[in-house]
Amino acid sequence: MRNRRYETVFILPSDSDEGKKKDILDRLDGVVEKGGGIRIKREDWGVRRLAYPVKNQPKGHYFLLDFVGTAQIVAELERHMRMLEDVYRFLTVKTDDRVDLEAAQKEQAEEKDKELAKAAAAKEAAEKEAAAKAAAAKEAAEREAALPEPEATEPEETSSPEAEETSSPEAEETSSPEPEEASSPEPDSPEEAEEEAQDDKKIEG
Amino acid sequence: MIGRKEGRKTKRKLYVRKKVCRFCADATLQINYKDPRQLRYFITERGKIIPRRISGNCAKHQRKITLAVKRARHLALMPYTNMEI
Numbered sequence: 001m002r003n004r005r006y007e008t009v010f011i012l013p014s015d016s017d018e019g020k021k022k023d024i025l026d027r028l029d030g031v032v033e034k035g036g037g038i039r040i041k042r043e044d045w046g047v048r049r050l051a052y053p054v055k056n057q058p059k060g061h062y063f064l065l066d067f068v069g070t071a072q073i074v075a076e077l078e079r080h081m082r083m084l085e086d087v088y089r090f091l092t093v094k095t096d097d098r099v100d101l102e103a104a105q106k107e108q109a110e111e112k113d114k115e116l117a118k119a120a121a122a123k124e125a126a127e128k129e130a131a132a133k134a135a136a137a138k139e140a141a142e143r144e145a146a147l148p149e150p151e152a153t154e155p156e157e158t159s160s161p162e163a164e165e166t167s168s169p170e171a172e173e174t175s176s177p178e179p180e181e182a183s184s185p186e187p188d189s190p191e192e193a194e195e196e197a198q199d200d201k202k203i204e205g
Numbered sequence: 206m207i208g209r210k211e212g213r214k215t216k217r218k219l220y221v222r223k224k225v226c227r228f229c230a231d232a233t234l235q236i237n238y239k240d241p242r243q244l245r246y247f248i249t250e251r252g253k254i255i256p257r258r259i260s261g262n263c264a265k266h267q268r269k270i271t272l273a274v275k276r277a278r279h280l281a282l283m284p285y286t287n288m289e290i
Contacts, residue, residue, distance in 0.1 A: 009239070009280055050281035051241075060281065064239075091280055093238075 001070040003037075005096035005104070008067075008074075010081060011060035011088040014047040021061065024086060028065060031077050037069025038104045041111040054088045066095075068104045224261030228269075236269040238276035241283050248274060252284040 010028075012021050025042065032039045045062035054060065067073070074092055081087040228234050237243065247255050247262075247270050254274055257267045277283040 011281065048282075051278070051284040052281055054281055062280075089280055091276060093276070 001072065003068050003070055003099050003101060004094055005040075005066075005068050005099050006074055006092050007095050008065045008077065008090060008092040009062065010065070010090035011050075011054070011062055012086055013057060013088070014059040014061045015057075016086060020086070024084060025063065027084075028077060028080065031080055032065070032067045032069055032073055035069055035073035035076055037067050037073045038101070038108050040066045040068065040104060040108050041115070042066070057088070060088055068099050068101070226261060226263035226266055228266040229263055236266065236273050238273040238280075239282070241277050244270070244274050244277055244283060248283065250287065252287045 008028075012024060029039050029042070043064040043066070045064065047059050047061050050058060050060050078090065078092060081090045228236065247260055249255060254271055257264065260267070260270075262270060274283060278285050
């Protein structure tokens with residue numbers, strides 16, 4: 001069986017809880033791995049507005065799964081997604097017909113490192129935020145404690161480290177937007193417009 | 206571009222501006238079904254795919270655009286239709 005590279009885009013509900021989403025994502029990863037494929041990466045596009053309601057939902061959480069595998073894996077993956085009620089839509093597209101398995105493995109390792117780094121960074125940021133919050137709460141408590149003092153001077157505004165943004169004039173764009181060759185989809189001549197209108201009528205009528 | 210309408214058009218004021226396929230002119234442009242912002246240019250306000258004779262695409266790239274729009278529609282990235290207009 002020949003290995004090819006595929007990518008699958010699928011939509012999960014935007015309102016379901018994280019654990020449920022993770023279950024589905026892990027399950028799909030498992031399908032790829034069990035079939036002997038290489039799961040290269042997963043992209044999280046976030047919650048997006050759907051162009052039209054699907055299952056009466058206006059929004060969906062988009063994911064993209066990039067993997068290398070055989071046609072059997074694709075069939076199995078799609079079978080799973082069909083069974084899962086929470087997968088609104090899915091689309092698998094072949095992105096490469098010939099793959100170098102070693103290169104794919106290397107890429108997978110790289111992506112894994114990236115993902116781990118990202119997770120660590122997110123964790124650190126969350127910790128920092130939590131620490132800042134705790135500090136703020138402590139400060140507020142202290143201020144409250146200091147308040148009952150008679151005729152106390154106004155508690156000094158705690159100077160928060162606000163990053164002063166200085167706009168750098170060096171970063172000015174050198175390339176002025178050139179007037180693009182107007183090849184607009186607008187009909188050029190009234191005749192064409194008329195034709196278009198007629199075509200439209202034909203289609204709709 | 207001129208083709209079948211030439212005979213009729215020459216009698217009147219001939220005005221055919223040569224349209225160039227933007228994807229042939231700029232090889233770095235990629236047609237991608239995951240980018241609805243780019244594809245929006247090739248559909249009407251109602252959501253219909255704009256014909257080649259108006260958009261100026263070459264046959265090869267029009268096929269790709271069509272495929273990309275249809276994929277994007279399936280994924281609800283683009284509308285099948287918009288009845289509000």
